Amino acid sequence: MSILQCRGLSAGYAPSSPVVRGLDLSIGEGEIVALLGPNGAGKTTLLTTLAGLLPRLGGQVEVAGTALPSGNARAAVRAGLVLVADDRALFRKLSTEQNLALAVAGGRWNPAAARAARRSAVDGVLQFFPSLKPRLKVAAGQLSGGEQQMLAIGRALVQKPKVLLIDELSMGLAPVIVESILPVLRDVAAAGTSVILVEQHVRMALQVADRGVVLTHGEVVLSDEAATLSADLGRVERAYLGGTPTLT
Ligand SMILES: Nc1ncnc2c1ncn2[C@@H]1O[C@H](COP(=O)(O)OP(=O)(O)OP(=O)(O)O)[C@@H](O)[C@H]1O
Numbered sequence: 001m002s003i004l005q006c007r008g009l010s011a012g013y014a015p016s017s018p019v020v021r022g023l024d025l026s027i028g029e030g031e032i033v034a035l036l037g038p039n040g041a042g043k044t045t046l047l048t049t050l051a052g053l054l055p056r057l058g059g060q061v062e063v064a065g066t067a068l069p070s071g072n073a074r075a076a077v078r079a080g081l082v083l084v085a086d087d088r089a090l091f092r093k094l095s096t097e098q099n100l101a102l103a104v105a106g107g108r109w110n111p112a113a114a115r116a117a118r119r120s121a122v123d124g125v126l127q128f129f130p131s132l133k134p135r136l137k138v139a140a141g142q143l144s145g146g147e148q149q150m151l152a153i154g155r156a157l158v159q160k161p162k163v164l165l166i167d168e169l170s171m172g173l174a175p176v177i178v179e180s181i182l183p184v185l186r187d188v189a190a191a192g193t194s195v196i197l198v199e200q201h202v203r204m205a206l207q208v209a210d211r212g213v214v215l216t217h218g219e220v221v222l223s224d225e226a227a228t229l230s231a232d233l234g235r236v237e238r239a240y241l242g243g244t245p246t247l248t
Helices: 043-050 073-079 096-102 111-128 130-135 145-158 175-190 202-208 226-230 233-240
Strands: 002-011 020-028 032-036 058-063 081-084 163-167 194-198 211-216 219-225
Touching: 002 043, 002 194, 020 043, 020 058, 020 194, 020 211, 020 219, 032 043, 032 175, 032 202, 043 081, 043 163, 043 194, 073 081, 081 145, 096 111, 096 145, 111 130, 111 145, 111 175, 130 145, 145 163, 145 175, 163 175, 175 194, 175 202, 202 211, 202 226, 202 233, 211 226, 211 233, 219 226, 219 233, 226 233
Parallel strands: 032 194, 032 211, 081 163, 163 194
Antiparallel strands: 002 020, 002 058, 211 219
């Protein structure tokens, strides 16, 4: 079943010059899509638009069959689209645990229920990232880059996303750290959450993804199974360079 469907989606900063143009994209439940493409292709613009931080210039987005309003970040989170931005946007002076607790939906009048909800949220994140356990009381600003990325993803998971939108997971991280975090996305997907992963490390992204989609100049120029693309990275490279790959 398709959990996210974009039809004719246009996005950008001025109606006269859309950055993403007429994009059709469908993502299945528990599917990981690596969104690839050269600098300036429109990947971040697409994610921020899906997250409702930027109004759409045109087209429709549906999450689990329900239309998503344009430019409404709260509605996007409620619908299940949660962004992990490339700056990670953590509260650096607050502890790991507090960062996670803040992501737990508010509105509970019962303090015991609120505490239980926070505990269960933290436990849920630790199942994916057990190495954060000894770091729960440490300020986010004191964590290593890899731990901060785990926390940023964990905080997004607390919001029970249907689709996790991850922008440049590898930003500022050593490849060995990225390699240790990426496989966790397979566990996340196995638990039913779909992932759109924007990533410059093409090879690593395709190793964890089910499908690779290459965007150039705001349009999909290549879409295929990740394993197929991994076996022929030249095809991906040609798509980056604006060659004429076979669309599948
Ligand atoms: N706030 C903004 N205002 C105007 N134009 C912007 C803004 N942010 C990005 N752009 C432009 O939109 C285009 C797409 O940028 P975007 O960041 O979406 O690309 P990207 O594929 O994510 O590339 P990168 O990997 O470099 O981040 C670029 O030409 C960029 O200059």
